[in-house]
Amino acid sequence: MRLSLALLGALAVTATAIPADLPAPDKLPQVAELPDPLALRDGTKIATKADWEAKRRPELKELFQHYMYGRFPAKPTQVTSKVLFEDAKAFDGKGTLREVEITFGPPEWPKIHLLVAVPNGKGPFPCFVGPNFGGNHLLTAHEKVRVPTAWVPANYPGVEKGTNKATAAGRGKQADTWPLQQVIESGYAVATFYCGDIQPDRPNDHEGMRATMMLMPMGMPATDRTATIAWWAWGCGRAADYLVSASDIDAKRLAVVGHSRLGKTALLAGAFDDRFAVVIPHQSGCGGAGPSRSKNEKAETVKRITTAFPHWFCANFSAFGDDTTKLPFDQHCLVAICAPRPVLFTNAEDDQWANPPGQFDVLRAAAPAYKLYGDANPVADKVPEQGTLSAERLGYFIRAGKHAMTPDDWKVYVRFADKWLK
Ligand code: GTR
DSSP: OOOOHHHHHHOOOSOOOOOOOOGGGGGOOOSSOOOOTTBOTOOOOOSSSHIIIIIIIHHHHHHHHIIIIOOOOOOOOOOEEEEEEEEEEEGTTEEEEEEEEEOOSSTTSSOEEEEEESSSSSOEEEEEEESSSSGGGGGOOTTTTTOOOOOOOTTTTTTTSSSSOOOOOTTTTTTTTTTTHHHHTOEEEEEEEEEHHHOOOOSSSSSTTTTHHHTOOTTTOOGOOOOOHHHHHHHHHHHHHHHHTTTTTTEEEEEEEEETTHHHHHHHHHOOOTTTEEEESSSOBBBBEEEESSSOOOOOOOHHHHHGGGGOOOGGGGGGGSOOGGOOHHHHHHHHHHHSSOOEEETTTTTTOOOHHHHHHHHHHHHHHHHHTTOSSOOOOOOOOOTOOOOOSSEEEEESSOOOOOOOHHHHHHHHHHHHHO
């Protein structure tokens, strides 16, 4: 891969530089419970929105980058888009389907192929946006939709046996996970891209956007290198770059959504990119909406996730596997960074691995930041009954059943978005 150094330099500049004085993980003090989101590292308590925005919010962003996700790269200086096809009579004539190639670097760099479905009628429309697991072609049988050429997981529909190559045989085979027609019929546009366009989901530093890190400027510690979840989240921002410029999409009403590892991604994208007006991490669990200081024995732990998926996080995070009380934050602080924007955690009863009760604790603990913005009751007092949406600014929903993203889950996202975006 040949890289333009000028562009690399532009990308490498993050909004906030990591201060050199952050202690090594084992030198941090133990904090048994979820840390106070409003207390600065030096102990000073934040009491106003202005101080939150000027001091604590940037401090938390630095901490999350250094100890957990790696640096969140800046927006590239140049992002361009090209419509690959457009079908104005898709979905029984009810919507327009197009695929857009988004380019943000030298020709050798990865490109995002964004599948966009928009209701036909008077826009601009609010839009759900997020990454998908196996390729746009899995979400619709439409024959113009591109089959990814990047590495895909071997166990996905239509993948040639014994390879990591997607084929047209997968078309439409996971249409239920992103039910495009259902969503447009609810009055929303929906946009999604294959996460592997940006970064294949395997621990390989030499492909996708991670490969660009190998040339990152001197002075960036290897421990801080942007890890896979952060790259995916950054990719959501590139999708947003296109969407905010599209005439049929309402730039002010984007909701970022993702399932599981891509739910972790949606939460991080929401925290680091204010253009996402609503944030919906679905069954995202550990490393997303689930607390690292988990009290749920059935839930995934930091130790387990950093062992099984070392590439999702930066190198520092695994140091907390044996003692999560040393983390100077927990996931409620990532939610707090999103304040005052609405965040919805959606879960399933049988999916204890994603830690639904722990996620509710995380939401509750994020409330102080939302209160700074004048919302006196941003979250329910107790876990809502199964099947009942709690649509506060910090929303929660749990249904029966297992780990999956279903058409019924999408109905819940739409109800939440109806409250906050319409
Ligand atoms: C699991 C992983 C979870 C979750 C899930 C998924 O294997 O332990 O953290 O992300 O995969 O993405 O479906």
